[in-house]
Amino acid sequence: MSTPEENLRLAKRGPIVSIVAYMVITLLKLITGYFLNSSSLIADGFNNLSDILGNVVLLIGLHLASKPADEDHRFGHWKMEDLSSLITSFIMFYIGFKVLFQTIEKIISGSMTPLDPEGAVVGVISAAIMYGVYLHNKRLSQRVKSSALLAASKDNLSDAVTSIGTSVAILAASFNLVIIDRLAAIVITYFILKTAYDIFIESAFSLSDGFDQKELQKYKEAILKLPKVSNVKSQRGRSYGSNIYLDIVVEMNPDLSVYESHEVTEQIEEILRKEFSVYDTDVHVEPGAIPEDEIWDNVYRKLYKAEKTILAKIPDYENLISDDFYLIDVDGHSYNKSEMTARKRHYMSKIEDFEMTSISQKTKLITYKLDNMTHTSIWRHKENWFLVFHQITPQATNSQD
Numbered sequence: 001m002s003t004p005e006e007n008l009r010l011a012k013r014g015p016i017v018s019i020v021a022y023m024v025i026t027l028l029k030l031i032t033g034y035f036l037n038s039s040s041l042i043a044d045g046f047n048n049l050s051d052i053l054g055n056v057v058l059l060i061g062l063h064l065a066s067k068p069a070d071e072d073h074r075f076g077h078w079k080m081e082d083l084s085s086l087i088t089s090f091i092m093f094y095i096g097f098k099v100l101f102q103t104i105e106k107i108i109s110g111s112m113t114p115l116d117p118e119g120a121v122v123g124v125i126s127a128a129i130m131y132g133v134y135l136h137n138k139r140l141s142q143r144v145k146s147s148a149l150l151a152a153s154k155d156n157l158s159d160a161v162t163s164i165g166t167s168v169a170i171l172a173a174s175f176n177l178v179i180i181d182r183l184a185a186i187v188i189t190y191f192i193l194k195t196a197y198d199i200f201i202e203s204a205f206s207l208s209d210g211f212d213q214k215e216l217q218k219y220k221e222a223i224l225k226l227p228k229v230s231n232v233k234s235q236r237g238r239s240y241g242s243n244i245y246l247d248i249v250v251e252m253n254p255d256l257s258v259y260e261s262h263e264v265t266e267q268i269e270e271i272l273r274k275e276f277s278v279y280d281t282d283v284h285v286e287p288g289a290i291p292e293d294e295i296w297d298n299v300y301r302k303l304y305k306a307e308k309t310i311l312a313k314i315p316d317y318e319n320l321i322s323d324d325f326y327l328i329d330v331d332g333h334s335y336n337k338s339e340m341t342a343r344k345r346h347y348m349s350k351i352e353d354f355e356m357t358s359i360s361q362k363t364k365l366i367t368y369k370l371d372n373m374t375h376t377s378i379w380r381h382k383e384n385w386f387l388v389f390h391q392i393t394p395q396a397t398n399s400q401d
Contacts, residue, residue, distance in 0.1 A: 004243050004279060007144035008066035008081070014137040014149040015059040018156060021133045022052045025126045032122055051159060054091040058084045058152050065148075065241055078240030085151040085203035092155060092196035099162075099192060103185040117174075123167035130160035145242040145277070147206065151199040158195045162188050211237035215276075219246065222271050227383050228252055228264050230288040243279035246272065251288030255361030261285045290361070294381060300356050303366055303379055307354075310387065311347040311370070322386035330373060330392045347371065369395065 026048040061084020069076040137153035140146075165188040172180035220232045231251040238245045248268065252261055265283040272278035292298055310317045318341050325337040335343070347370055357365040362381040367374065378389040 004078075004241075005066055005068070007146065007242070008062055011140065011144045011146040011149045012059060012062050014140050014146075014152055015055040015062065017136055018055040018133055018152060019052055019059070021129055022048050022055065025129060026052070028125070029122055050091055050095060051155070054088050054155065055152065057087045057091075058148055060084070061087070061148060062146070075240055075245070076243075078243050079207065081146065081148040081241035082203045082206045082239075085148045085199055086207065088148075088151050088155060089196045089200035089203060092158065092192060092199065096189060096192035096196050099185075100189045103189050106185060107182060117170070120167040120170040123163045123170070127160045127163035127167070130156050130163060134160060147202065147239075147242055151203070154195045154199060158192050161191050165191075206239045209238045211239065219248075219272060219276060219278075222275060223248070223250065223268055226264060226267055226271075228256065228260070229268070233286060240279075244277070246278055246281045247284075248281065249284045249286060251286050253294070253361070254287035254290065255294075294361055296358070299364060299385070302385060303356060303364060303377075304351075304354055306379075306385065306387070307366060307368070307375075307377065308351065311351075313346040320385070320387055322380065322382075322388045325387060326389050328391040330394060 029048065061080045064080040065077050065084075067077045134153050134156035137149055137156055141149035141153055165184045168180065169184040172184065216235045216237055219235060219237075223229055223232050229250050229252060233249040233251055234247075235249075236247040250264075250268070252264060256264075265285065268283050269281045272281050306320050310320055318337075321337050321341070323337060325340065327335040327340045329335070350370075352369045354368040355366070357367075359365055359378075364379045366377040366379060369375070372395050374393050374395050376389075376391045376393070377387055379385050380388045
């Protein structure tokens with residue numbers, strides 16, 4: 001699996017391909033316009049220089065973002081990727097408003113797009129080239145998870161639509177279709193400004209440490225599937241380029257050891273990394289409320305019932321016994337779980353003097369009397385309560401001289 005740094009280096013191919021494509025298109029328009037004396041083609045060729053500038057900015061941004069963390073940038077330079085996207089949106093706004101003013105001017109003056117067959121042909125060729133670049137950059141952005149490259153691919157698509165729209169406007173002018181000419185101009189303007197707005201909102205949202213609450217809900221649901229996590233108290237997410245940083249506070253049973261709690265935090269980090277590609281997770285553990293099945297009165301009633309179930313060998317009583325169970329009977333013989341369950345002996349008498357002592361929150365010592373015998377059990381909580389040890393001893397009798 002590629003690292004984020006390797007992905008950024010691979011992402012640089014996107015703006016390089018775009019720059020080469022824009023240079024080819026610019027030269028094509030300038031040369032064709034010069035030889036065919038087409039002022040519109042020459043002007044359009046110079047307009048493409050702004051697209052080259054935008055991709056140069058993106059290339060620089062990706063290069064700076066791939067630099068390792070240093071003393072002044074402990075989290076790295078990932079934000080440069082979002083900053084380059086923001087600059088790209090400003091360039092697109094400039095182009096979009098320029099086209100908007102030209103469109104308004106055409107509508108007010110009643111003029112139409114000048115007949116320029118050569119421009120229409122070059123527009124179709126440009127659209128085909130830019131659409132190919134768009135597909136390349138979009139696939140690459142999904143592969144390397146680069147938000148800046150995805151923004152650049154939207155710019156490529158915008159240029160493809162603009163080129164084909166210009167060709168449609170020229171074709172409409174040749175047939176004196178005023179409505180089609182106006183609609184083409186409006187669609188081109190809307191597409192450029194809408195794309196610029198989307199890129200601006202996404203990059204500004206990330207730069208201001210905004211984070212999608214729906215994603216946080218997905219993280220919470222995945223974390224709560226871990227049995228030892230009782231609650232996700234808070235989450236804070238930040239995006240540095242395509243990398244996600246999370247600060248999470250979870251609540252766990254207060255009886256868990258430091259080792260057990262640390263093990264759960266590593267499981268949380270693993271889940272978020274594998275399922276959601278989270279780059280860095282900081283997990284803080286706080287003691288949660290004691291679970292219902294570990295509250296003293298509830299445990300007392302539950303273990304009393306469980307002891308009677310095992311003694312009477314009520315169906316499925318084996319599910320209450322741990323796999324590493326150990327029994328010492330009144331004769332001093334020892335039995336494991338399978339040997340104990342194979343015994344046909346069972347008890348139906350009434351339990352007397354039932355007492356429970358807490359060794360820890362998850363371990364209880366049970367003693368009671370039954371048929372002149374003292375029974376001692378140890379129960380351990382592992383998601384559920386299980387009997388791990390039982391011993392039967394004769395009751396001590398007081399001898400008189």
